[in-house]
Amino acid sequence: MAMTGLELARIWSEAPALLPHSAGCACAGHVGLHLDPAAVEADVLDYLSERYSSGVHPELVALLQARRDERGITFASWLTSLDAVRLPEAARGILLADLGVTIASLASKGSR
Numbered sequence: 001m002a003m004t005g006l007e008l009a010r011i012w013s014e015a016p017a018l019l020p021h022s023a024g025c026a027c028a029g030h031v032g033l034h035l036d037p038a039a040v041e042a043d044v045l046d047y048l049s050e051r052y053s054s055g056v057h058p059e060l061v062a063l064l065q066a067r068r069d070e071r072g073i074t075f076a077s078w079l080t081s082l083d084a085v086r087l088p089e090a091a092r093g094i095l096l097a098d099l100g101v102t103i104a105s106l107a108s109k110g111s112r
């Protein structure tokens with residue numbers, strides 16, 4: 001089931017494991033449950049770049065590389081922008097579905 005970029009951005013932004021530690025945090029002091037969002041984003045981009053590197057979706061490899069080279073917009077903003085970025089609809093669907101699976105599995109961590 002493919003989600004929109006906007007939905008992915010919301011899941012990413014609200015994932016307990018990606019929020020900074022705070023008083024009353026659900027981790028109950030187990031700060032090791034927190035993940036570094038920048039490191040997680042890099043892992044996600046690496047994983048998907050590898051997945052698309054067979055050459056079937058060069059436009060997705062290029063899009064992920066452009067995100068790597070980009071500074072100044074958050075990953076959540078980038079995810080939101082995927083709804084409007086110029087891509088063949090089939091490629092957009094694949095990217096959003098893969099990001100959805102990856103981000104949903106992240107979001108489920110930390111709610112343990």
Ligand SMILES: [Zn+2]
Pocket residue numbers: 020021022025026027028029030031034
């Ligand atoms: Zn915490």
